[in-house]
Amino acid sequence: MNDLTSLVDWSRAQFALTAMYHWLFVPLTLGLSVIVAIMESIYYKTRNPHWLATTKFWMTVFGINFAMGVATGIILEFEFGTNWSNYSWFVGDIFGAPLAIEGLLAFFMEATFIAVMFFGWKKVSPRFHLAATWLTAIGASLSALWILVANSWMQYPVGMEFDPHQMRNVMNDFWALVLSPVAINKFLHSVLSGWTLAGVFVIGVSAWFLLKKRNTAMSIRSIKVAGWVGLIGILATLATGDGSAKVVSEVQPMKLAAMEGLYKGSRGQSIVAAGILNPDKKVGDNQDPFLFEISIPYGLSVLAEGDPDAFIPGVEDIINGISISPQGDTINNISYAERIERGKAAHEALRRFDIAKSEGDESAMLLAHSDLKKDFDYFGYGYFDSVDEAIPNIPMTFYAFHIMVILGGYFLLFYIIVLLLVYKKQNILKGNKWLHLLAIISIPLVWICSEAGWVVAEVGRQPWVIEGLMPARAAISNIPTSSVIVTFTLFAIIFTGLLVAEISIMLKYISRKSKETID
Amino acid sequence: MTNLIRRIIDLYIDGFRNMTVGKSLWILILIKLFLIFVVLKLFFFPNFLNSNFSSDEERAQHVRTELINGNK
Numbered sequence: 303m304n305d306l307t308s309l310v311d312w313s314r315a316q317f318a319l320t321a322m323y324h325w326l327f328v329p330l331t332l333g334l335s336v337i338v339a340i341m342e343s344i345y346y347k348t349r350n351p352h353w354l355a356t357t358k359f360w361m362t363v364f365g366i367n368f369a370m371g372v373a374t375g376i377i378l379e380f381e382f383g384t385n386w387s388n389y390s391w392f393v394g395d396i397f398g399a400p401l402a403i404e405g406l407l408a409f410f411m412e413a414t415f416i417a418v419m420f421f422g423w424k425k426v427s428p429r430f431h432l433a434a435t436w437l438t439a440i441g442a443s444l445s446a447l448w449i450l451v452a453n454s455w456m457q458y459p460v461g462m463e464f465d466p467h468q469m470r471n472v473m474n475d476f477w478a479l480v481l482s483p484v485a486i487n488k489f490l491h492s493v494l495s496g497w498t499l500a501g502v503f504v505i506g507v508s509a510w511f512l513l514k515k516r517n518t519a520m521s522i523r524s525i526k527v528a529g530w531v532g533l534i535g536i537l538a539t540l541a542t543g544d545g546s547a548k549v550v551s552e553v554q555p556m557k558l559a560a561m562e563g564l565y566k567g568s569r570g571q572s573i574v575a576a577g578i579l580n581p582d583k584k585v586g587d588n589q590d591p592f593l594f595e596i597s598i599p600y601g602l603s604v605l606a607e608g609d610p611d612a613f614i615p616g617v618e619d620i621i622n623g624i625s626i627s628p629q630g631d632t633i634n635n636i637s638y639a640e641r642i643e644r645g646k647a648a649h650e651a652l653r654r655f656d657i658a659k660s661e662g663d664e665s666a667m668l669l670a671h672s673d674l675k676k677d678f679d680y681f682g683y684g685y686f687d688s689v690d691e692a693i694p695n696i697p698m699t700f701y702a703f704h705i706m707v708i709l710g711g712y713f714l715l716f717y718i719i720v721l722l723l724v725y726k727k728q729n730i731l732k733g734n735k736w737l738h739l740l741a742i743i744s745i746p747l748v749w750i751c752s753e754a755g756w757v758v759a760e761v762g763r764q765p766w767v768i769e770g771l772m773p774a775r776a777a778i779s780n781i782p783t784s785s786v787i788v789t790f791t792l793f794a795i796i797f798t799g800l801l802v803a804e805i806s807i808m809l810k811y812i813s814r815k816s817k818e819t820i821d
Numbered sequence: 822m823t824n825l826i827r828r829i830i831d832l833y834i835d836g837f838r839n840m841t842v843g844k845s846l847w848i849l850i851l852i853k854l855f856l857i858f859v860v861l862k863l864f865f866f867p868n869f870l871n872s873n874f875s876s877d878e879e880r881a882q883h884v885r886t887e888l889i890n891g892n893k
Contacts, residue, residue, distance in 0.1 A: 369846045373857050380866035387869035391884045421836025425828070469881040469888070653889050776888055779869040789865045796861075800853055807846055 310775050312786040313385040316793065318760070320377045322753055323797055327371025329752050332446060332493050333500025334364045335439035337531050339432075344527075346432045355820050356520050358423075360504065361435075365420055366811060370804040375449075377793065385786060389767050389777035394470030396462050396479065397452050404448035411441030443493050450492055454485035456768050457759070458553045464678055466655050466671055483549045488759075491542040494535050495752055498713055501532020502741075502748040505720055507812055509741035512732055517820045525724050525731070533717040540710060544605065550762075551606035551614070554769060556692070557762035559617045560699040562602055563591050567616035569626060573601025576704060579697050585617055585690065617696070621689050636680075638689040641770075645684025648677035682771045691773075694764040702757035709751035716744060 338360050345353035379401070382390045390397070418426060418434035426434070455461075461478030462471040473479065505528050508521035550558045558564075563579050564571070577595030600610040607614070613626035623637035636644075651673035658666035686692055720741070723731040731737060765773040840847070870880045 366846060369850050372850055373854060376857060377861065377866075380862055383868035383871070384866045385869075388884050388887050391870060391880060392888070417833060417836065421832050425832050425835075466885070467881070468877070469884045649889060652885065656885055656889060780887065781869065785865075789861075792861070792865065796856055800849065800856075803849055804846075807849070 309781070309783045309786065310778055312783055312790060313381075313778050314774060316385065316786060316790040317378065317381055319790065319794060320374075320381060321760075322756065323801070324371070324374040324378065325753060325756060326749065326801075327367055327374065328446065329492075329496035329499040330367045330503060331364070331371060331442050332439075332496030333498070333531065333535065334360065334367065334503070335435075335442050336497060337500055337504055337527055338364050339435045339439045340527050340531065341524075342432050342435050346428055352519065353523065356523050359520065359815060359820050360524065361419065362811065363507075363808065365416075366804070366808045368416065370801075370808070374797070384789075385779055385781065386767070386777050387779040389772060391469060392471065392772060392777070393455075393768070394462075394468070394472055396455055396459075396471055396473050399473065399476070400448040400452040400455075400479075404445050407441060407444050407448070412438060412445065415441060446493055447489050450489045451480055451485045453759075454482055454488050455479055456766075457488075457763055458482055458484040458549075459768055459771060464674075464681075466652060466674060467659075483545075484553060487542055487546040487549050491539060491546055491755075494538040494542060495755065497531050497535025498539055498710075499535075499748045499752050501528040501535055501717065502713060502744050504528035505532070506741045506745040509738040510812070511816055513735055513738040513742070514816050516816045518732060520820045522724060522728065522732070525720060529717055529721040529724060532713070533721060536710065536714050536717055540714065543707075543710070547605045548608065554763060555615055556617065556620050556694065557699070557758075558606060559615065559620060560694045560696045560762050561703040561758060563696055563700040564602070564614065564616040565591050565618050567614045567619045569603070569613045569630070570600050570611050571602040571614040572597040572599045573605060574704070575601075576708065579700055581697070585621070585693060617693060621693075638683070638692055641680045641683040641692075642686050642689065644677040644680040645682060645686070647684075648674055648681045649684040651677065679770060682766060682768070682773050682776070685773050685776050692765060694762050699758055699762040702754040702761065706751055706754040706758060709747055709754070713744075713748065713751070716741075 338357060341353060341357040341360060344350075345357055382397075415434040415438040418431065419438050422431050422434060459471070460482050461475035462473050464470075465472050479485070504524050508524045508528070511517045511521040547558065550561075559567070562574055563577065565583070565585065574592070575596045575598055577597075578593045580589055580591055580593050583589045583591045602614050603612040604610050606612065609628070612628070615625055619625065621638045623635040623640070625633040625635055627633055651670050655667055655670035655674060658664075658670055683692065720731075723737070763769060765775070767774050767777040837847075870883065874880045874883055
């Protein structure tokens with residue numbers, strides 16, 4: 303492993319570790335805040351003290367989770383400045399503006415309304431308290447919006463122009479950024495997946511109460527609310543996942559091909575429901591990509607294009623720039639080899655710009671800038687010597703995608719069964735310990751599903767930090783690999799310790815409450 | 822106005838005073854914030870461009886050189 307690869311890999315590993323750690327808390331905050339708000343709304347309407355007790359229990363759990371997640375995201379911003387300084391500079395205000403809005407929203411909305419939510423029960427009117435609870439939930443989702451807008455721009459850079467004087471991308475269309483199809487789908491998909499996750503969490507904890515035969519009525523009440531929130535969440539997550547697939551097919555076809563382990567595409571392309579990839583398969587050879595697969599005919603064409611006859615390109619088609627029109631004609635798009643060539647031309651133009659700038663030659667600068675603009679869309683490809691470098695890790699993307707989809711299907715079934723039982727066969731729900739255990743086991747599974755979704759999104763778009771413009775290798779700071787290894791290790795040790803301590807506080811609270819009568 | 826500010830301050834003071842679960846959690850949060858903002862930020866996560874260059878012009882030039890040289 304050479305030094306550059308090592309530095310890139312360690313920087314990526316550190317960012318992945320921090321982001322995945324942060325995402326342990328975020329979806330539960332997003333979903334549980336809505337569940338708590340609904341419970342409090344029922345209390346506000348009915349004035350039933352049992353609903354108040356239920357609301358207060360889950361609100362405390364929400365508070366513990368919120369506290370656990372406090373400031374974990376800020377480490378990502380530190381890493382941008384230390385490990386990813388080329389990237390941080392290159393993105394300019396495009397990343398800065400949404401993050402600044404997020405910071406303000408997160409601080410003012412959450413800090414204000416969370417305080418009222420926790421401390422205001424006897425200090426403000428019930429109506430004001432309920433409003434604060436809802437505003438906390440809305441504030442959490444709005445905070446997520448701006449982070450996801452920034453992430454979406456990295457996947458689909460729009461609404462900006464590159465300025466070689468500043469060496470930054472300058473935003474010229476804020477709304478193109480916010481309303482890009484990637485941002486809209488990503489926001490809805492991520493936030494609503496939080497509802498799914500929180501629903502499973504609440505049902506799992508309630509199942510544990512049922513297993514212990516304590517607080518049965520509260521558990522049933524909780525399961526009803528969490529069941530509906532979760533069902534809506536999973537249905538909407540599936541729908542937005544479908545929307546995401548269509549957008550990915552359009553703007554990141556390589557990611558879609560990696561998600562499906564598709565090397566050579568076809569019209570009426572089937573989708574792999576489950577399969578084992580052939581580990582010896584290489585791009586361009588004639589080996590079967592799968593050792594084993596179960597496919598659904600026409601599935602991928604329908605998923606990606608909404609047309610069972612549509613052509614879906616595989617990795618090799620994308621590299622070669624081959625596509626097929628709805629009429630069956632072969633279309634030659636720009637191949638990866640040509641993209642690399644044009645990327646190198648863009649680098650050359652920037653080099654000329656740099657020389658002209660140092661010599662103060664305005665006309666040469668203008669000419670170089672004009673040449674740079676022509677090929678700027680392929681700027682990132684100029685860092686590659688071979689097309690293989692532009693292909694993501696296919697096995698990791700494929701397996702993460704299929705784990706997410708299979709677990710997503712399981713959770714749809716889970717919610718349907720739970721809701722049927724809680725309304726029609728409550729005795730079975732209360733008394734069957736296997737169901738309780740299944741619900742408890744589902745808690746870690748829903749986190750695996752949620753994290754797998756981010757693995758698909760982030761590994762599937764490699765090698766890019768900004769699609770087409772900047773690969774990871776160009777984005778990193780010129781720092782020693784050893785310093786990244788030190789901070790990686792430090793972060794892993796400190797935050798694992800904190801996580802264990804924080805989870806134990808949550809478990810102790812839940813355990814203590816299982817011995818008390820909440821309802 | 823003064824009354825409103827007083828009530829807001831009371832909300833926080835009484836809230837923190839009457840916390841049950843929150844106390845051990847707040848200790849952990851304070852430890853975490855100390856580790857993040859004092860230990861990690863100050864000693865391990867300096868802003869590379871801000872600490873090595875004094876003006877935006879220099880930072881832009883550094884990034885331009887880095888991106889032109891590409892493979893490093």
